[in-house]
Amino acid sequence: MKRELICITCPMGCRLTIESDKTAEKGYKVTGNSCKRGEDYAIKEVTNPTRVITSTVKIKGGILERIPVKTDGGIPKDFNYKCMDIINEIELEAPVKVGDVVYADVLGTGVNIVATRSMERV
Secondary structure (H helix, E strand, O other), X not given: OEEEEEOOOOOOOOEEEEEEOOOOOOOEEEEOOOOHHHHHHHHHHHHOOEEOOEEEEEEEOOOXXXXXXXXXXXXXXXXXXXXXXXXXXOXXXXXXXXXXXXXXXXXXXXXXXXXXXXXOOO
């Protein structure tokens, strides 16, 4: 198995090559990375890819009709659409503070959906 990726851990965008290697400590050989984070990213991307989801949810009683939210960690990539279905059903009441958990333990992942903006009640 050999894959080529562009690392998104930092702005450098290293071009990575990852291949199975039974002699390597983690079972994979990664080349092209400028730092250790690139190696960790590549191995995670081929073994268990995750994504942070950002979106907006409805809010009542605020100055706007929607408020931005995100997952506070990565969820398995296969859960993205299921997570968006949950986010689309959420309706909040103002006031909301940045960092408030608006949905706990999404899809049993241990990851929460949190507000990324505060909004007072009008």
